[in-house]
Amino acid sequence: MTERMSDADRHAQGMTTRREVLGDAHVNRAETRKDDFTADFQDMITRYAWGEIWSRPGLDRKTRSCITLTAMVAGGHLDELAMHVRAALRNGLCPNEIKEVLLQTAIYCGVPAANSAFAVAQRVLAEQG
Known part of the structure; x- marks a missing residue:
């Protein structure tokens, strides 16, 4: 506790x-x-x-970022998704790990949602270099 x-x-x-x-x-x-x-x-x-x-010790920040990215895709929160793609990079996820999370969302959140998410992530990753 x-x-x-x-x-x-x-x-x-x-x-x-x-x-x-x-x-x-x-x-x-x-x-x-x-x-x-x-x-x-x-x-x-x-x-x-x-x-x-986010300050709880039970999960590391990389895991929290994976969960958050999925939640943003599931909810269709694309503006927030962009912010959390940046955060995921800051939390140690590499672009390939972000890609894997988004591929997973295609199955559980739907292909149209993942398609939109890939477009957002692609833009953010290009901006980040």
Whole structure:
């Protein structure tokens, strides 16, 4: 069982993890765009997605990236997929491993979803060099 953390500690841990996974540039852009309308949402995802889930010790970040890529394809979240392809590279996946994840999604999420995902990933990988 994990120890209880205050919301402030969870937010701090989440921000550290978020920056490590997504990169400072992405997080800085999100923080710059934050306003009264979106501040609560940004706080929630920082505390829960990044401070709770991505910070848990049970899975390594490569595995979490594989799961997240699959979830993005399954949900049709292509803008988020691009962000998480970049994160997957940062978390140590190579382009061939990303390709294998996307091939797997063709079977379980459908060929049209995987086709769109391959187009997004191809664009991101070309941008990343």
